[in-house]
Amino acid sequence: MKNDPSTQHWLPSAKGPYKRPWPNQSREDALADWLGAERTPDVMASLREEPRSMEQLVQEVMASVNKEDMLLLSHLQNNWTELVGPDNARALQPLSINNGVLKLEAASASWLYIFQTQLKKPLLDKCRAAVGDAIRDLQFVPAGQRRPQPPTPFHQNRHR
Numbered sequence: 001m002k003n004d005p006s007t008q009h010w011l012p013s014a015k016g017p018y019k020r021p022w023p024n025q026s027r028e029d030a031l032a033d034w035l036g037a038e039r040t041p042d043v044m045a046s047l048r049e050e051p052r053s054m055e056q057l058v059q060e061v062m063a064s065v066n067k068e069d070m071l072l073l074s075h076l077q078n079n080w081t082e083l084v085g086p087d088n089a090r091a092l093q094p095l096s097i098n099n100g101v102l103k104l105e106a107a108s109a110s111w112l113y114i115f116q117t118q119l120k121k122p123l124l125d126k127c128r129a130a131v132g133d134a135i136r137d138l139q140f141v142p143a144g145q146r147r148p149q150p151p152t153p154f155h156q157n158r159h160r
Contacts, residue, residue, distance in 0.1 A: 028044055066097075068134070069096075069098065069134075073094060073096060073097045073102075075130070075131060076102070077094050083126055083127070083130055090107070091107045091108070091111040091115075092104050092106055092115060093105045097134075097135070100134060101136065101137045101138070102127060102135050102138050102139070103141060104123075104140050105141055105143055107143055112141075112142055116140050120138055120140075124138050
């Protein structure tokens with residue numbers, strides 16, 4: 001039965017991998033086959049958004065940015081070492097504020113655990129003392145959440 005060709009037609013190994021009958025067909029070509037070539041441009045045009053000017057796009061993005069949160073974050077970042085102390089400041093950095101939640105990046109998994117389990121309440125109290133009740137909670141995230149900083153030139157790293 002294994003060598004019988006009539007039973008092998010349904011086996012994937014007998015036919016080889018599946019090949020689409022239209023490997024290079026675009027969405028427009030598929031629509032032309034389906035709707036007819038004369039209707040394809042109208043259908044494709046109706047699927048596209050209206051073009052917007054760069055001014056409109058910038059205004060939309062700027063409207064979505066919460067300016068108060070940005071000011072709070074800037075204040076916290078500028079005063080972070082004085083606020084939490086030098087040791088905590090080396091291990092924890094403010095990343096963002098979203099709806100009253102301050103996102104903080106911990107330098108390692110060990111620090112992340114310590115901040116989440118032991119230091120969350122004291123840090124939240126210090127942040128609230130600095131900026132008021134605008135901060136309602138803290139969220140700790142592992143290192144790697146922020147964009148990498150550009151490397152410092154070699155001559156600045158040398159010790160004399």
